[in-house]
Amino acid sequence: MKSKAPRIMISAISSNSGKTTITAAILKAFQLRGNKVASFKAGPDYIDPMFHSKIIKIPSRNLDKFMIGENNCRYIMGKGSSNIDVSVIEGVMGYYDGIGTNTSCSSYELSAALNCPVVLVINPSSMAASVGAIIHGFKSFRENSNIRGVILNNVSDAMYGYYKKIIESNTDIKVYGYMPNLPNCRLESRHLGLVTAEEVGNLESIIEQLGTQALKTIDLDCLYELAAGSAPIEYTDPNISYIDKTKIAIANDKAFCFYYEDNLDILTQLGAEIVKFSPLKDKELPEGIGGLYIGGGYPELYIKELSENISMLDDIKEKVSKGLPTFAECGGYMYLMDSFTDKEGNLYNMVGAVEGNSYMTDSLRRFGYITLTSQNNNLMCNTGESINGHEFHYSDSNNTGEAFLAVKPESVRSWKAVIADETKFLGYPHINFMGNINFAENFVKRSVEYSKLTVRGVNKI
Numbered sequence: 434m435k436s437k438a439p440r441i442m443i444s445a446i447s448s449n450s451g452k453t454t455i456t457a458a459i460l461k462a463f464q465l466r467g468n469k470v471a472s473f474k475a476g477p478d479y480i481d482p483m484f485h486s487k488i489i490k491i492p493s494r495n496l497d498k499f500m501i502g503e504n505n506c507r508y509i510m511g512k513g514s515s516n517i518d519v520s521v522i523e524g525v526m527g528y529y530d531g532i533g534t535n536t537s538c539s540s541y542e543l544s545a546a547l548n549c550p551v552v553l554v555i556n557p558s559s560m561a562a563s564v565g566a567i568i569h570g571f572k573s574f575r576e577n578s579n580i581r582g583v584i585l586n587n588v589s590d591a592m593y594g595y596y597k598k599i600i601e602s603n604t605d606i607k608v609y610g611y612m613p614n615l616p617n618c619r620l621e622s623r624h625l626g627l628v629t630a631e632e633v634g635n636l637e638s639i640i641e642q643l644g645t646q647a648l649k650t651i652d653l654d655c656l657y658e659l660a661a662g663s664a665p666i667e668y669t670d671p672n673i674s675y676i677d678k679t680k681i682a683i684a685n686d687k688a689f690c691f692y693y694e695d696n697l698d699i700l701t702q703l704g705a706e707i708v709k710f711s712p713l714k715d716k717e718l719p720e721g722i723g724g725l726y727i728g729g730g731y732p733e734l735y736i737k738e739l740s741e742n743i744s745m746l747d748d749i750k751e752k753v754s755k756g757l758p759t760f761a762e763c764g765g766y767m768y769l770m771d772s773f774t775d776k777e778g779n780l781y782n783m784v785g786a787v788e789g790n791s792y793m794t795d796s797l798r799r800f801g802y803i804t805l806t807s808q809n810n811n812l813m814c815n816t817g818e819s820i821n822g823h824e825f826h827y828s829d830s831n832n833t834g835e836a837f838l839a840v841k842p843e844s845v846r847s848w849k850a851v852i853a854d855e856t857k858f859l860g861y862p863h864i865n866f867m868g869n870i871n872f873a874e875n876f877v878k879r880s881v882e883y884s885k886l887t888v889r890g891v892n893k894i
Contacts, residue, residue, distance in 0.1 A: 435667050436511030439660040440547065442475070443584075444524030444540045445554040446571060451586040453481050454643065455554050455612055456523040460488045461644025462653055468518040473510065475540045476525035477802075477823040477863065479691040479729070485523070488640055492694040496522065496547075499538040499802050499842070500821045501695075501867035503546045507668035509695060509867070510547055519660045522549065529574060532802060533843040541575060547666055550581045550659050552609055557585055557596050564596060565603035572606060581659055584651060585611040593650075610651035615642060673702045673870060679723035679880040686711035688739060689764060691729035691863070696873070699866045700726075703877040712768065713738050717748040723887070724758040724880030725749070727765025729863060733793055733828065736773055740781040753786040753857070758812055758879040761859045763826055766852075767791040769859055770830065787852050787859060789832030798861075799824045799848065803839040805862055811836055811853035812879055813872040820869040822862035834860050855879075 443456045456472070463470045472485035472493040477500060485493035494513050496506045514520045524540035528551070531539030544551050553571060557564040572580045585596055588611040597608045617639070647653070681700055683692070689712060697707055708719045713735055718725065732739060740746075753759050753769070761769050769784045774792040806819040814820075822839075836853035839862065840846070851860030856879065866873035 435665050438514035440520040440549050440663050441660045442522040442549045442551045444528040447527040450554045458643035458647035461640050462647035471513050471517040471520040473522040475543050494694050500865045505867045507666045544579045548664050551579045552582045556587050569604045582607040582609045587614045676704045676877050677881040679884045680708050681705045681724040682719050682722045683709050684727040685709040686713045688732045688735040689730040693865050696866045699873045716744045723884030727761040729763035732764040736781050746784050749784045756856045759857050762863050766859045791830040798829045805837040812858045822864045
C-alpha cells in the first residue's frame with residue numbers, strides 16, 4: 434500500500450520544551466482554518482494523545498517503533514491520514530533520545546521510518562548566537578536528520594525578529610514562527626506526566642486561546658506546504674481477520690483511561706463489540722459480555738470511591754473467578770488485587786480477583802521498554818511467544834506475577850512479570866496488540882467461547 438499522508442513532526446531538544454502545547458496550538462489553528470487534521474504521538478505515552486483527540490474530535494494514535502515495528506508505524510500513519518489535509522506527529526523527549534546511549538526508537542528514527550519533515554521547538558531565552566549553534570548541532574548530529582525548521586517558544590513579539598535573524602542568518606534552518614508565554618494556558622503535570630484531558634475543566638478555552646494565538650504568530654501556510662511536500666510512504670497491511678461476535682467490557686472513566694486506540698480497533702476488527710463502563714459509577718459489569726479489559730490510569734487518585742463501590746467489586750470478582758477472560762494493565766491490574774495502600778498507610782479493599790497488595794512509592798519502578806516472553810500457556814499466548822511492552826508506574830506490588838520474563842532492551846536486566854493463566858493476563862506492563870496480533874486474536878477467541886457458554890447457561894451466575 435502507498436499513502437501520500439501530508440505530515441510534519443513537532444519535536445524538541447529535550448523534554449519539557451513545550452511540544453504538547455505547541456502541537457495543540459497547531460492542531461487547533463489548522464482546524465480553525467478549516468483543514469482536516471489528524472494527529473499522532475511518538476512513543477508509548479497515553480496522555481498527550483488524549484489532548485490531541487479532544488482538539489481534533491477523532492482518535493489520536495501512537496507510533497512506537499519498539500512496540501509495534503517500523504511497517505506498522507507506516508501503516509497506522511497511512512490509515513490515520515486517509516482523506517486528511519495535514520497530519521501532525523508530536524515527538525517524544527528530545528529528538529535524538531532513544532533506548533540506552535543511542536538513537537534507537539527515538540523521534541529521529543521514527544522520522545526516518547516515515548520520511549517525515551521535522552520542526553523543532555526551542556526556547557532561546559538567555560541566549561543570542563548560541564541558539565544558532567544548538568540548532569546547527571541538532572541538524573548535523575546525524576545524516577538525513579529531516580530537521581527543516583524551528584518554532585520558538587516563550588518568546589515575545591519584540592524579541593522574535595531578533596532571534597529569527599540570528600537563526601536564519603547563521604543556519605540554513607527556517608523559523609516558522611513563535612508562541613509567547615501564555616500563563617493562562619499552562620497544562621498541569623503530576624507523577625505520570627500531564628493531568629489527563631478530562632481533568633482540565635477549562636480545556637476548551639485553553640485550546641481556543643492556543644489556536645487563536647498560533648494563527649497570529651505561526652506560519653501555518655509554510656507548515657502546510659512543508660507537510661504537503663512529504664514523499665509517499667509505503668507499507669504492508671497487517672493480517673487482521675474477523676473471528677466471531679462477542680462483547681468486551683472496557684473500563685472507561687477518570688480512574689481508567691489509558692488505552693491505545695489501535696488496541697480497541699483491532700479487537701473490533703476481530704469481531705468484538707466494545708462496551709464501555711465505569712468502575713467508579715456503575716454498579717455492575719455490562720450484561721452479556723465475553724471479555725473484560727481494564728487499562729491503566731490513575732486509580733490511586735480515586736481509590737476511596739473505587740473501594741466504596743462494593744457491588745462493582747463483588748460483581749467483577751465473581752465473574753473473573755468463574756472464568757471471564759480478563760486483560761488488565763497497570764492500574765487495572767492494581768484494581769483487581771486484594772488491596773491498595775496509599776502513601777499515608779491507609780488500606781483500601783479492591784476487587785480481590787488475585788492475591789496481593791499494591792502501594793505507592795516515591796520513584797518510578799522498572800521504567801521503560803521491555804520484551805515479554807511467556808513462561809506458560811495463557812489467555813494471550815503459548816509458552817515461548819513474546820511481545821514488546823512498556824512499564825511506567827510509581828506504584829509497586831507484592832505479587833507482580835511470574836508468567837512472563839521481562840527483559841530490557843540492550844541490557845542484561847530482567848525480571849518475572851504478569852499474572853497469567855487460561856483466562857487472565859494481569860500485570861504492570863502495557864502492550865500494543867499491533868506488536869503481536871496473535872495476543873488480541875487469542876483474547877477474542879476466548880471471549881467468543883465464553884460468550885457462547887454463557888448463552889447456553891454454563892457461565893450463568
